[in-house]
Amino acid sequence: MPEKLPVIRLAHITKRYGGVVALRDVEFSVLLGEVHGLVGENGSGKSTLVKIATGVVQPEEGEIFIEGQKISRLTPYLAFKRGIHVVHQDLSLFPNLSVAENIFAHEYIERNRSFVVWQDMERRALEVLGRLGVELDPREIVGRLSFADQQLVAICRAIASSAKLIILDEPTSSLTFREVQRLFGFIRELKAQGIAFVFISHRLDEVLEISDVVTVLRDGVNIGTFPKGELTKARLSFLMTGREITTESLVADLPEAREILRVERLTRRGEYADVSFTLHQGEILGLIGPRGSGRTEVALTIFGLRPPDSGKIFLEGKEVVFRSNRDAIRHGIGYVPENRLLQGLVLDQPVADNITVTILGELVSRFGFLHPSRKIAVAERAIRDFGIKAPAADAPVRSLSGGNQQKVVLSRWILTAPKILILDTPTHGVDVAAKESIYEMALGLARERGISILFISDEEHEVLKVCHRILVMREGRIVREYRPSEVTEEALRQEIVG
């Protein structure tokens, strides 16, 4: 049996961004027909590695070989031509074009001179879609599809362009269990045809299920590449973080406390249905489920941004109707958004502005004037109190690391002295140390200030650690409620995937 040739080999890759070393002497190879898992905490260098492999950025040191041939300077187009493809998390689709066109968009580069034959394109699209077992109208405008369907289109696109290596970046966060299994089936089939995959995910079980080997990155260093057989989930976490992760709960059982928030039979067509639960004072209530299960949608409704079609919301026993999130904020609700960069932060503006934006009304003087020094003073206090590492209170918030940026968003809400704080996947894209810090902040807020927290997450170990109670959401409904002591991580995951 001839030795398998690496589709791509990155050798002694070092990449620096300013003073920060993103990758240090990293060696990474993917063999033909192999499914190669890539795991690592955020900030470990995964995305940089992908960018180098696809020619988007150039390394300071190191070499790249594709199918044994050294490439002196890899560009995105060259990578594409040599069969290196990536399906990004944001999918990179054209929302105004059809499914068929998105699948075959690359052909517009190669076949520049020929005419577009629509029937032919649509027929071939149906073929590709059929191989995935997906029923989509190739003429449908992509922007109208659900996220899950769009992701499938993106994967079809990679498949349709004769990829030799397809890098999947967090592909399953929006897929249902069935769709994940279908995707895996297809990966296995393509693998048999000699296509290689890099499977990047935080879902360690899925990584272990589908991968042949797994590479672990930590702090820009390749910790090692291990065959599946040698790995367990626990071992992987340990390798990724360098610490044992405990899923022991950090919270004590809560004595019966008064009701702060009650939602009854909230329904919003296409997003969630019949959602009811109660949140007590000082409680941390976990809401777990994959993206698209309705968890963020429910949060946005409670925050006043998306009115429900039916159902009621009660705050401290009184019914409330929010016409906007400003109403909700006035009633003491705060929301730390899912997408920190887009929805949470104004990246180019100072840290001080980002922190004080929610309480500017309190900082004005008698005549309505607001001196910048007041913003800075408050911000500096917040920086101290919450352990935010920032070069200066007036530095643009872009200059902070992910974890510190998240703390900026958190502190802006804490300053409003809320009764309820909704944290929507607050540890996404945050390094390990900051994650722990955020857990502690949340616990402290609940314990010492009596703030009730709705903690949305898609990581089982997190909710088991930090929450008093856990609600599982699936396909728009709440399907089960647990106390952390009643359930194992494994069982919880089973409940989530259904």
Added chain:
Amino acid sequence: MKRPRGRRETQSLVLAAVVVFLLVLLGVLTRGRLLAPDSLQSIAFQLPLLGILTLAQMTPMLTGGIDLSIIATANLCGVVAAIAMTRGNVPPLGAMVFGLAMALSFGVFKGLLIAWVSVPAIIATLGFMIFIRGVSLVLTKGYVIAGFPGSFLFLGNGTLFGIPMPFVVFFLCAVFLFVLLARTRFGTYVYLLGSNPVATLFAGVNNGLVLFVTYLLSSFLAGVAGLVMIARFNAAQADYGEYYLLLTVLACVLGGVDPAGGFGRIPGVVVSVAVLQVVATGFNLLGLSSHLASALWGLILLGVIAINRMIGGVET
């Protein structure tokens, strides 16, 4: 806690160098006439018009938008005030109120459409520009309205402690806008919204209200400019000064306003207005036709943009 010198500071320094170069060049070409007392006097009277209009353009640009209707609004305000004073025999103060009220009414509609219907500012203000110009034309039937009472003309030609009145008005407007932008909540909201309106929405900022007030502001300041203008020329017409539009954009961009929104301060804009006015007076002294002047303005704006980009390198 001092920040390292950023890209924007470097851009300002280079721009300052370009400005100095331009001024020296013009000074030489006009053989020093540029700095003669009557030139300076003329600059002091003309600058405020460009200045107030530029201030009007500033806030929309800070939010990442633009207001193409400010000249038309200025003219309309002037026309309405003029008609009130000449045909209606309304005292100047009342006439000014009428004019500003008209400007603000259109500002209300503008603001509504941009803030809450989310019509892109370019198109909305473009449409209003034509519409408002049309209204002025209907009111004036194409004629120039002239002959205002002396008390009103003081606004455009008198002096206060030796300082020309238009300049006083400009100064007051600049201070007003400065306080608004740098010392109130509204100002902070404007900069944040201009940089990332999604984040401000989530943070509970009333985006619609901020945008609405922004276009009310631009309409109001445009109206003020219109009043100063007709007081200075003792005449009102429907379509004066249309070439000023590019100049207001240029003045803002030169003054450090980022057309994409989120950046730009009053001092920078005031300085750039002064520079532009001196350059414009220089063009005048050199006898350049208005067409050549506008071509040169276009080239200068492109040049400034090119320099900014070269320094900027990777854009955000």
Added chain:
Amino acid sequence: MLGRVARSTEVYLVGVLLVLSVVLFLLNPKFATLENIFDVLRNNSFLGIVALGELVVLISGGIDVSFTAIATVAQYVMGVLITRYAVESVFLAFLIPIPIGIALGAFNAFLVNRTRVHPVIITISNLNVFYGLLMVISKGKWIYGFPAPFRDFARLKVLTLVSEKGVDYGLSIFTVVWFLIAVVTWLILQYLPIGRKVYALGGNSEAARRAGFDIFRIQLFVYCYIGFLSGLAGFVHAELNQMIQPNAIVGRELDVLAAAILGGASVFGGAGSPLGVVLGVLFIAFVKNGLILMKASAYWHQVIMGFIIVLAATLSAYQQNLERKRRKGV
């Protein structure tokens, strides 16, 4: 066929156009005569041609307000050459404005791409530069007295009829050129890869970049296309008026933008169709014609036009708001 969104806009426009036609007919029966319609079509072919170019730029996510200056420069150079050298061949004259338009368009594209500044600012600046320089060099002089072949060409008709007064009228060749270009534009946008890339760029510029599309090439194409059409339209304009007045075209940028947006093009890019733009131009043309037939004063024209643009933009924004609420991802 694709573009269900666009299709709904066009159907809606056809409906509005029919209603408008009926209203105008009732207000003044002279509106609905073939003679009047042919006339309107002829007079608006200039607008129609440039609007198609603007459509392409808008679809790509850009915008161009310098095309009036480009058309003016292109037609002026042609005018100078044909009068000074007594050029007899209309065809030869026709060839002059085209490369000029393309060259100026390329200049736009180059600046838009290299400076990454919003095309509105770049093209406003270039409008001033092109037009200002032309006025300085030409001193605003009019050009008239074209050689005879040009007059004859302007009278060319496809399909001639005789009116009651014995006057010839018919479908002007310029209208045919306009519709031909509409068809060509449609073919390019629908069937050529470059056309699809224009839509793609407008739909998601980041995705286009990642997909390896040559962004500069696409921008070069769109700005040169409108440059090309501006040059061509400059020729048409000169022919229609049998003279060249340098300040005649500049100032009408907004009519074109309004027509494009009415026709379904979005300021944000990614949407719009040639059919929609043709309907948009017809809508504006009919309104203007109606105003003239009703003998409304010229000043009211501006008011009505401005109002229509605002209305068109509002409806367009409304429709996009609904679209945005329907979309779930990307």
